[in-house]
Amino acid sequence: MTLDEVVRQIQPVDQQSAAKAQARLDGLTKPLGSLGRLEETAVRYAAITGDVKPNVPRGVVFTFAADHGVAMEGVSAYPSEVTPQMVLNFLRGGAGVNVLARHAGVEVRVVDIGVAHDFAMVPGLIQKKVMRGTRNLRREPAMSRTEAAQALHIGIDLATQAACEGIGLIGTGEMGIGNTTPSAAITAVMTGRAVAEVTGRGTGIDEAGHANKIQVIQDALDRHRPDPADAVDVVAKVGGLEIAGLAGLILGAAAARVPVVLDGFIAGAAALIAVGIQPLCRDYLIASHRSVERGHQAILDHLGLTALLDLDLRLGEGTGACLGMGLVQASIKILTEMATFDEAGVSQRD
Numbered sequence: 641m642t643l644d645e646v647v648r649q650i651q652p653v654d655q656q657s658a659a660k661a662q663a664r665l666d667g668l669t670k671p672l673g674s675l676g677r678l679e680e681t682a683v684r685y686a687a688i689t690g691d692v693k694p695n696v697p698r699g700v701v702f703t704f705a706a707d708h709g710v711a712m713e714g715v716s717a718y719p720s721e722v723t724p725q726m727v728l729n730f731l732r733g734g735a736g737v738n739v740l741a742r743h744a745g746v747e748v749r750v751v752d753i754g755v756a757h758d759f760a761m762v763p764g765l766i767q768k769k770v771m772r773g774t775r776n777l778r779r780e781p782a783m784s785r786t787e788a789a790q791a792l793h794i795g796i797d798l799a800t801q802a803a804c805e806g807i808g809l810i811g812t813g814e815m816g817i818g819n820t821t822p823s824a825a826i827t828a829v830m831t832g833r834a835v836a837e838v839t840g841r842g843t844g845i846d847e848a849g850h851a852n853k854i855q856v857i858q859d860a861l862d863r864h865r866p867d868p869a870d871a872v873d874v875v876a877k878v879g880g881l882e883i884a885g886l887a888g889l890i891l892g893a894a895a896a897r898v899p900v901v902l903d904g905f906i907a908g909a910a911a912l913i914a915v916g917i918q919p920l921c922r923d924y925l926i927a928s929h930r931s932v933e934r935g936h937q938a939i940l941d942h943l944g945l946t947a948l949l950d951l952d953l954r955l956g957e958g959t960g961a962c963l964g965m966g967l968v969q970a971s972i973k974i975l976t977e978m979a980t981f982d983e984a985g986v987s988q989r990d
């Protein structure tokens with residue numbers, strides 16, 4: 641599918657199914673509205689899928705890995721070698737996302753979309769490398785428009801394929817040392833906020849490192865002047881391969897009517913790009929948690945989303961998404977397994 645085809649395929653969510661799900665929730669044995677955000681989540685699931693009696697879906701979290709030329713500017717507390725090292729850790733099942741995915745009963749799929757390392761044939765790794773890391777966005781565009789489009793398509797294809805396999809819930813994950821820098825750049829451009837307002841400390845840089853990171857991002861925006869009305873331009877000039885891949889994943893999932901559970905700040909930046917390309921895909925998003933990273937709240941506000949959890953997480957990988965997917969599963973069970981007042985013979989309110 642071309643990007644235009646995917647964009648055209650995305651439809652508004654189904655308000656009739658939402659109303660039916662809400663009516664069922666209102667008839668369950670509990671004070672009206674008392675399951676709060678869980679009810680809202682079940683309603684959103686029904687609106688997205690059009691299914692008012694859903695089975696608990698199979699879930700997959702996609703962890704896209706890529707490197708960043710801008711890491712050479714000292715914007716991260718960790719070296720770029722960590723990116724491929726963590727990819728191998730994901731494949732062995734030893735990372736945070738693996739643990740929380742097992743806890744939620746969801747699968748992790750690890751995608752090399754642009755790691756600056758040549759992996760041997762590693763079992764389980766989805767090899768889709770567009771290039772060995774982006775260019776240093778302080779000095780030149782991170783990617784060409786063609787490279788960004790390639791990364792978007794990889795995400796679209798993976799979501800489309802997952803939907804064909806019957807996957808009913810998709811989570812976003814990422815790994816890429818330096819990637820809070822392009823994410824903050826995207827956030828500044830797409831929300832119109834000042835760079836300092838949306839730039840945080842990522843893996844834990846100090847005060848001086850933080851000031852440098854803000855300057856690096858400001859230099860990039862001054863140099864490239866990305867056009868907020870053209871989200872592909874933004875992700876190409878100041879983005880990352882995993883961010884473009886995740887934006888494609890969101891678009892592909894929305895086109896297939898599969899709900900997407902967003903992780904934290906980097907996922908949020910990808911969502912800004914996806915929604916910039918097709919505003920309708922916003923309604924296919926569920927925000928799992930509010931990240932510690934400064935700027936994440938600005939993204940949630942811009943998208944009109946409220947996070948389900950606030951656990952002071954700042955890891956990424958898809959860790960928060962796994963927890964959020966567990967809550968989506970819980971909300972579906974409430975919708976389908978709980979007894980109504982009639983069924984249970986419980987008296988309704990006067």
Ligand SMILES: Cc1cc2ncn([C@H]3O[C@H](COP(=O)(O)O)[C@@H](O)[C@H]3O)c2cc1C
Pocket residue numbers: 715716717718722726814815816817818819820821841842843844955956957
């Ligand atoms: C061991 C380790 C595991 C990680 N897992 C996710 N991240 C997270 O930290 C990085 C972003 O922060 P920054 O922009 O400051 O580099 C990304 O790789 C993100 O996924 C990790 C970082 C480290 C060091």
Ligand SMILES: O=C(O)c1cccnc1
Pocket residue numbers: 820842843903904905906907931932933953954955956957
């Ligand atoms: O919110 C996130 O996704 C995040 C924050 C800091 C570092 N890595 C990821």
